[in-house]
Amino acid sequence: MIxxxxxxDTVSAKSNLALIDFVQNHxxxxxxxxRRSVSAEGTKAxxxxxxxxxxxxxxVLSGHSDVVPVEGQPxxxxxxxxxxxxxxxxxxxxxxxxxxxxxxxxxxxxxSARPLARPxxxxxxxxxxxxxxxxxxxxxxxxxxxxxxxxVIVGEPTDMQxxxxxxxxxxxxxxxxxxxxxxSQPHHGGNAIIxxxxxxxxxxDMAAARRAAxxxxxxxxxxxxxxNLGQIDGGKAINIVAQDCCLTWEFRPIPGEDTDAxxxxxxxxAENEVLPALSEFAPGASIVTKRLATVLPLAPEExxxxxxxxxxxxxxxxxxxxxxxxxxxxxxxxxxSAVVFGPGSIDxxxxxxxxxxxxxxxxxxxxxxxxxxxxxx
Ligand SMILES: [Zn+2]
Numbered sequence: 001m002i003x004x005x006x007x008x009d010t011v012s013a014k015s016n017l018a019l020i021d022f023v024q025n026h027x028x029x030x031x032x033x034x035r036r037s038v039s040a041e042g043t044k045a046x047x048x049x050x051x052x053x054x055x056x057x058x059x060v061l062s063g064h065s066d067v068v069p070v071e072g073q074p075x076x077x078x079x080x081x082x083x084x085x086x087x088x089x090x091x092x093x094x095x096x097x098x099x100x101x102x103x104x105x106x107x108x109x110x111x112s113a114r115p116l117a118r119p120x121x122x123x124x125x126x127x128x129x130x131x132x133x134x135x136x137x138x139x140x141x142x143x144x145x146x147x148x149x150x151x152v153i154v155g156e157p158t159d160m161q162x163x164x165x166x167x168x169x170x171x172x173x174x175x176x177x178x179x180x181x182x183x184s185q186p187h188h189g190g191n192a193i194i195x196x197x198x199x200x201x202x203x204x205d206m207a208a209a210r211r212a213a214x215x216x217x218x219x220x221x222x223x224x225x226x227x228n229l230g231q232i233d234g235g236k237a238i239n240i241v242a243q244d245c246c247l248t249w250e251f252r253p254i255p256g257e258d259t260d261a262x263x264x265x266x267x268x269x270a271e272n273e274v275l276p277a278l279s280e281f282a283p284g285a286s287i288v289t290k291r292l293a294t295v296l297p298l299a300p301e302e303x304x305x306x307x308x309x310x311x312x313x314x315x316x317x318x319x320x321x322x323x324x325x326x327x328x329x330x331x332x333x334x335x336x337s338a339v340v341f342g343p344g345s346i347d348x349x350x351x352x353x354x355x356x357x358x359x360x361x362x363x364x365x366x367x368x369x370x371x372x373x374x375x376x377x
Contacts, residue, residue, distance in 0.1 A: 001102035002361070003082040006091040012066040012129045015043040019065050023047055023105065023124060030108045032122070035145065037137030044126040046138045048146075051108065052116030052375060056147040059309070059371065060121040060336070062327060063101040063155045064128030064135070067093040073352035088355040095344030099356045100155030103343070103364045110369060114376040121149060128327060131171060131293020135327045139334045151306035152331040155342030157349055157356075158322070160314065160363045163340035164307050165321035167220060167252045168297035168329055170259060174199060174270070174289045179282030180236070180243035189241035190282025193234045196245040198274050199266075199287075203227050203249060206262065218254065219321045225253045225262075248292075252323075255299030263291075296329035298338060306339035313370040314341070322346070 008019035024034050024047055032049040039045065047065075052058065070079045070092055077083045079092035089099070104122055111120055121142075126134035142149065156163075176196045181189025207227035214224040227249065234245025253259050270287045279285040300321070301307060307319060319339075324346060328338040343364035344356040 001106040002089060002094065002099050005098040005102045006082045006093050007080055009080050010066050010093070011069050012127055013069070016065045016126050017043065017045060020045045020047050020124065024049070026105060027108060027122070030112055032108065035141055037141050039126065039134065044134065046126055046134055046141070047122075047124040048138055048141050049122045050119050050146065051111050051121075052119040054147055055119065056149070058119030058121055058147075058149040059375065060123050060142065060149050060152040060331075061100075061104050061155060061368075062123040062125070062138075062152050062331070063097050063342075064125045064327065065098075065101070066126055066129050067096070067098070068129050068350045075352045079354075087358050089358065089361070090353055090355045092354055094348075094356040095157045095354050096346070096349035097156050097342060097344070099344055099361060100342040100364060103361060104155075104368055107365065107368050107372065111372050111375070114372070116375045117377060118375045119147075119149070120371070120375050121146065125327060131169070132295045132325070132327050132330060133293055135330055139330060142336070143334055149336065151304075151309060151337040151339070152328070153306060153310060154326050154328040154331070154338060154340045156326050156340050157342055157344035157346050158340055159345050160341065160343055160360065160367065162307060162310055162314070162316050162319035163322050164298070164300040164304070164319045165219070165255055166298045166325055166329065166340065167225075167254055167323055168259070169250060169252050169293070169295040169325045170263075171250045171292040171294075172248065172289055173292055174247045174249065174287065176234070176245045176247075176278070177284070177286045178241070178243050178278050179285060181241040183239040183241055186241055187281050189243070190278045190280070190285045191241050192245035192278070193242040195274050195278040195287065196232065196234060196247055199247065199270060200229055202266065202269050203229065206265070220254050221323060223254070225251055225257045227251045253297050255297040257297070295325035296333050298326065298329040298332055298340065301332075301337055304339065305337040307337075309374065310339055310341050313374060314367055
């Protein structure tokens with residue numbers, strides 16, 4: 001099944017419908033109840049499949065169907081043809097994160113072999129790798145159409161270790177529009193680069209304030225909300241007052257950070273401090289910030305249902321936090337207990353010759369069979 005799923009080229013920019021068709025056929029032939037939520041363009045879909053009784057209290061096994069691109073990476077073999085060598089399976093998505101989904105799919109006959117007292121739901125999302133934008137459809141489907149499940153296990157690669165917290169990631173584009181003029185006549189224009197520079201300095205100040213206020217004992221690395229300015233594009237020539245400047249920037253909040261306040265503070269500074277100066281000689285000037293994507297942080301839960309179950313079934317008694325984002329925070333924000341726990345290592349994700357060890361595959365299979373026993377009990 002890992003070979004089958006890796007064989008679908010589901011790089012985020014492409015359609016995942018061939019994979020979803022295959023998975024849905026497989027699941028429906030085993031008696032699963034399937035629901036799809038489709039992207040606005042209709043080229044991608046989420047799949048939510050349910051096994052067992054239509055009652056509350058089930059578990060959602062969740063993963064994303066898309067993978068990151070392979071272009072420019074020195075692969076030793078075709079990334080979309082699974083290759084086994086030296087106890088490892090190589091291919092794009094083996095670690096991140098088709099193996100988790102494939103192992104669950106392969107076990108559906110085992111899940112159905114005994115009457116389940118609690119439902120097991122399988123969730124396949126699209127566009128996780130471009131900012132967790134597809135999973136919103138699954139979350140709506142779950143909260144609107146399913147008897148409430150108790151918990152979500154997000155099977156991202158954690159080496160089968162419990163991850164109960166991660167930072168979020170908020171991505172933005174800010175487009176500054178001033179007015180071009182001859183550089184000798186700045187009083188006939190509005191310089192978008194100068195305005196953007198003030199915005200950049202403000203973001204850097206916000207970042208420095210959070211670093212200075214870092215809490216002792218916070219488990220994240222680094223232990224505070226970080227900011228990044230990723231791209232800047234502005235101006236036409238040295239002797240023209242720059243009319244346009246575009247920035248992309250992000251911040252990665254620790255759980256508990258007031259993310260609305262960060263956005264509101266930035267917007268207020270742009271509106272009240274920067275825009276008036278920019279528009280002094282450029283009445284049509286504007287500063288427009290667009291949210292590109294939102295990955296919410298996952299906060300460790302006190303006695304959370306998801307973590308408790310995974311601890312109980314896996315025997316793991318430690319948990320930790322990571323810096324990469326997952327769909328877990330979005331499930332948690334929708335009121336579902338969530339934990340990140342899956343086979344393979346994030347160290348292999350997004351790289352050439354991505355792989356998962358057969359040992360991790362076996363460990364995941366054993367875990368999911370214990371989960372089946374729990375659901376059947
Ligand atoms: Zn992933």
